[in-house]
Amino acid sequence: MSLFPANSGPTVRAVHDEFHGDLLEVSMGPQHPSTHGVFRMVVTLDGEQIVKLKPVFGYLHRNHEKIAENTSYLSSMPYTDRLDYLCSMTTNWAYALAVEKLSGQAVPDRAQYLRIIMAELTRLVNHSCLVGFLFNDLGTSFTPLLYAFREREKILDLFESLSGSRMMCNYQRFGGCRVDPSPEWLAAASALVDNFPRFLDEYETMLTGNEILLARTQGVGRLAAAHAINAGITGPVLRASGVDYDLRKVDGTGFYPRFEFRVPLGAHGDTYDRYMMRILEMRESVKILQQAFKTLPAGPIMDPKAKLRGFRPKAGEAYGRLESPKGELGFYLISDGSPNPWRYRVRPPSLINLTLLEEMCLGHTIADAVVILGSIDIVLGEVDR
Amino acid sequence: MTTDVDLPTAVSQQFPSATPRPSLDCPAFNVPAGDVLAVLQYLRDTQACDFLMDVTAIDWSAEASPRFTVVWHLYSSTKHNYVRVAAACESNVEPAMPSAVVLWAGADWHEREVYDMFGIKFTGHPDLRRILMWDAYPYFPLRKEFPLAGLPAEMSDADINAEIGVGVISAPMAGGPFVATPGEPMSDAEPRAKDEAWNEKKEKPE
Numbered sequence: 001m002s003l004f005p006a007n008s009g010p011t012v013r014a015v016h017d018e019f020h021g022d023l024l025e026v027s028m029g030p031q032h033p034s035t036h037g038v039f040r041m042v043v044t045l046d047g048e049q050i051v052k053l054k055p056v057f058g059y060l061h062r063n064h065e066k067i068a069e070n071t072s073y074l075s076s077m078p079y080t081d082r083l084d085y086l087c088s089m090t091t092n093w094a095y096a097l098a099v100e101k102l103s104g105q106a107v108p109d110r111a112q113y114l115r116i117i118m119a120e121l122t123r124l125v126n127h128s129c130l131v132g133f134l135f136n137d138l139g140t141s142f143t144p145l146l147y148a149f150r151e152r153e154k155i156l157d158l159f160e161s162l163s164g165s166r167m168m169c170n171y172q173r174f175g176g177c178r179v180d181p182s183p184e185w186l187a188a189a190s191a192l193v194d195n196f197p198r199f200l201d202e203y204e205t206m207l208t209g210n211e212i213l214l215a216r217t218q219g220v221g222r223l224a225a226a227h228a229i230n231a232g233i234t235g236p237v238l239r240a241s242g243v244d245y246d247l248r249k250v251d252g253t254g255f256y257p258r259f260e261f262r263v264p265l266g267a268h269g270d271t272y273d274r275y276m277m278r279i280l281e282m283r284e285s286v287k288i289l290q291q292a293f294k295t296l297p298a299g300p301i302m303d304p305k306a307k308l309r310g311f312r313p314k315a316g317e318a319y320g321r322l323e324s325p326k327g328e329l330g331f332y333l334i335s336d337g338s339p340n341p342w343r344y345r346v347r348p349p350s351l352i353n354l355t356l357l358e359e360m361c362l363g364h365t366i367a368d369a370v371v372i373l374g375s376i377d378i379v380l381g382e383v384d385r
Numbered sequence: 386m387t388t389d390v391d392l393p394t395a396v397s398q399q400f401p402s403a404t405p406r407p408s409l410d411c412p413a414f415n416v417p418a419g420d421v422l423a424v425l426q427y428l429r430d431t432q433a434c435d436f437l438m439d440v441t442a443i444d445w446s447a448e449a450s451p452r453f454t455v456v457w458h459l460y461s462s463t464k465h466n467y468v469r470v471a472a473a474c475e476s477n478v479e480p481a482m483p484s485a486v487v488l489w490a491g492a493d494w495h496e497r498e499v500y501d502m503f504g505i506k507f508t509g510h511p512d513l514r515r516i517l518m519w520d521a522y523p524y525f526p527l528r529k530e531f532p533l534a535g536l537p538a539e540m541s542d543a544d545i546n547a548e549i550g551v552g553v554i555s556a557p558m559a560g561g562p563f564v565a566t567p568g569e570p571m572s573d574a575e576p577r578a579k580d581e582a583w584n585e586k587k588e589k590p591e
Contacts, residue, residue, distance in 0.1 A: 058517035070533045232491030318409040347439040
């Protein structure tokens, strides 16, 4: 039985039958620099062409869900940092969102703005990292990556001065945020954001039109929209295939409806579109941030009625979701009225976006598989949980 | 195609066996295990719920009956609806559920993960193997009777086992921060070491 709707076949080149005797199986990873962590691909090759690809993961599995079910709601907050360790601010927020849905907790205006500021700064961190690594995967050893890391470190410095940690921020709370940024912090962040488009322009001037990038990414790893929907793929990978699904618009998470921004969409669903999606999203994030810094209201950052210690939401279930830089990050929580969640489930966008990796890679060369994987943007902390 | 009735009404008209499920956010239904595929297919084809966002399961404790519930989260990219469908497994000992892989390619890994963590068999799944743990792993870790510290087991490969002479051992819980019980103040609620699955209260489960 076919898994996919008719007339939407994948764009896969035929594999030559006459070489069937010479198939070669290569195990790439788990210790391989191009797999972005401990991820393994068992690739069957016909010459250089991929005829079969089996992702193997679970090396970082520590049963995050079990641990969270055995501890209080608040104690899981710092642990969610370790899911997608590049984007702890959004992971925190997604978890806080789910718990707030469960307990009906209100969030003050200033905290809502701060959450959007942190989430969009995180998007800049994640996407600049991704494009840097993508060029690394393409073989431009390190220079573009270090350009991207230079910008990323500036934002991480801001996170560190605010929350005490570069990457494990542990910043969100149920009903608000943990620390209020000082006026100096806001001025520094605002200046950084105003300068960010210069980095993007510089980066794009050097690289977007680069002939090698175009040759290696255009038409490579195509993903049809119908297939992406069928596999539940979300985030920039889905939007690169032209499906307009961004929770910031669809759900209107938090105060996002108050901001003017556009959702970029791709036309071809290939690696190049996925690369451009990140660049364009960074430009939109800059717009959101500039508006947020201008209109940030004064006021408390925590709801005075919020209860952190001995927190027991009433029995019930809720699914909180957020547009994380990688896609729809969901937390499905079931409360039985005790201080621990009865069921705590993470919907990891990184894992689900990998579902069609084989289909994207079929018929391409092994060097392309590295680039395609890079363009999906996975973090193994979230894939394996 | 436009429908005048909203999704919950439409589903209960179409499937009298579907009952509303208490939920704090989106519409939710409890469905008998036998009707799940029909309900999911109806939601996908007639109600345009084209995204299967999540599949997971709940263990309602070893004493509960029905013990296991499987939960699907669907989303419609045209109507922007979310809907949750839940079905209880009929057997508590050998839980099973029809596989939704025929409807969504994305169900494949979700169902493998549920099988890996809960031991729920999805009938009709083309390749139901463990996904996060290794294939020979003997336990289902997200079941409630499985202790937080883990249980001793063989390593993934026999030759590794033979070489190092030890398998997987339970995690040392002393000093572990990941535990909490009902009660205040914090010193009682979140002690530094605890694993209530076995210790002094009852025997260590095998």
